[in-house]
Amino acid sequence: MTQMIWQQYVYRRGNEVPELWDSLFKKRKPKLLYIAGQGFDVRVIKVMEKFLSTLDEVGIEVENAKLLLIEVNGYELSDELKKQTEENGKQLEALFSSIGSISRLPIGAPESSDDDEENDATATQILTAGVRSVIAQIDQYTDIILDVSSLPRVVYLSLLVGILGKLIPDKNKPDALYANGINFQVLVGEDPNLDGQIKSEDPSNEFINIPGFSSALNLESARDWPFVWFPVLGENRSGQLDKIISEKVQGNAEVCPVLPHPSKNPRRADSLILEYRETLFERMGVATTNVMYTHEAHPFETYRQMFKAMERYRISFQLLGGCRLVVTPLSSKLMTLGVGLACFNMKPQGQDENHVLAIPYSEPHRYSVTGAELKASKPEIFSLLLTGSAYEA
Template identity: 30%
Template sequence: MARPHWQNCIAHFDEAVAGFIEEYFGDTDRRCLIVAAAGFDPRSRHVATLLAGSMGERLTGLFVREERGTPDASLVDAADENADALSDVVPLSEIVAVNIFGNDNAPIAGSQIAAIIGGYGIAPDVTDIVLDMTALSIGVGFPAARLLLAHCEEKGIAFHIMIASNPELDDEIASEPGDRPMAVRGFVGPDHSGSTQDVARIWVPLLAKGRSAALDDIGRSVGETYKICPVVPFPSRDPRRADSLIAEYETQLVDEWQVDPRDLVYVSERNPLDCYRILSTLKTRYDQTMADVFTPSIVLSPVGSRVMAAGAWMAAVEHDFPVQYIETVRYDFDPAKAGVVAGPDLIVHLLLSGPAYRELEPAALAESVEPPATSVPE
């Protein structure tokens, strides 16, 4: 399904998000469901609190508690505190547990969240669904977003993505990757087995601080590649963030991945649409340059920034890109650092479907075109 309106979809940033929420969700005819994480991340409450301030009892919630391994006690306490706070902010809410790994340590997050959303009774009077991707893992957030988008498009209601981002805080959260890289549920990509041309894989990993081991494992699982095009944040709040990541990944970039500097991809740290547009352009260019020679297959591996990951999700949905990822076994983070990390949260809002775009649908456009008053002879 083509979604041309995504190229210039409705988006708000920082202070404008609060203004949009007050005006749009302040309408008493609106009923909203928010789906978000209820984990240790100190940003978990931000979006729900903004919405609740304008909606009150017109807001319902489905909050996901990601369960993995044996986390540190401090992280469990922080998650409990956030869960209690979310229940207070959104009284008409439910907190559900999602097991990230099964008994055999195989990743099962995708099937778990799919079952939860599939079995959740979304009220028929809901006019808007907001997915808060702030603290959801990719293995949970990507399938959830796809399922919720499909529901909204089927019912003709509005689907929003919101993110409270803080790049400096992201850098303070360390993670230990699992040992089984795999495609994210719902993002395995097209089947090229019947292609008469060789498949040329273009791997697009999104670089993030401290994630080199995870990307090494993911890269090996992707297999032989035609090119590797790493993504780094620029422009960014820290003007040297891209340089720091390139320095951190120097061994992989130069010795292992043999990346041509011209293949580095620069996307905005605060605007997911920039990542979406650039990845879409990348597909168009490879489709054109490889025509009749290879079948290009762009493989995404978003780690780190949820803002950039949201743009990657849009591109993956629009162009059927496979998403190769590795789940996190455990996190290492001191919640006490949250208050001393420099920089305020960056807030992003995207409106991806709903009545606002109804006039852009092909059928609506065809109905709106009046026949000419006089015929033109051939």
């Protein structure tokens, strides 16, 4: 039986987050690596401002600090969003320069191509190389912060599972989460309403595979195993969903849609069912009894429910040799993080595992949202402390 590694966890929101930072950094001088994205989303500015002001207010000194600013290229954006992206980068540099140095790391997005197979390999390789570049820098730090507020989903999911894989090489160890005392924290400026307003358009012709989960659908030994698909649904993702269905999901798949409930908008789950009714429930014949509901603002609840569901299918299909688990994360940031944790936990560690797990993703080439919608956002800050001294035995 697969062990659930985050039986206990550290999770804070709103006013509780600065208290966590105070307790985490007091009485020591941390060596800090802060990873953030230079994107058009202004939530990343608000999160960093709160973090730095907290350090200043409680008098925390850092031994050394570095901002690793991820530049994601290749997207088609309006002139307004391009300008906002540039302004965000300059503002992040100005803020962080008060405590440390700044380094930039470009990670390219896939370009359209007529050669889908070649482009798919190139896109995945580019992403994998970028993740490896980040991981190569973390050994010298006591504290790693990944701020996902302005990073594309495919990038922050890859960084999340990649860093966890480096810090937790053996998930079965009793003290796995201690990770030699390295504190790995994920920060989110969450606003589900804004996530729903950001439209993703023109899904790529090729699929990007999250590094570490790239070969599961192509294994010849697993070709005849039952296929279980978990689409984690969010607004305005019909193009990506249709792309996944047409190219990756088999006709006899067991489909388990995942919807946000409870939610700040109490009718959000109902609206999503209406949005995808034709695609999932009419065309594919998905039974409503297969729908999973998970808390919109509690990633560890999403993690628990996704993990338990995948584990149930894994056990049920043992007699048939095994099963193929496929996850498509298309929802808001906190739910996506919970999905990422579940996939990391369920990833097979040995050759004799009786399941495979894939996270194929069709990255949009174009994002659209108005500057007014961005600036009207009032995000709430969340912190997930995933490894480190809090988990010492």
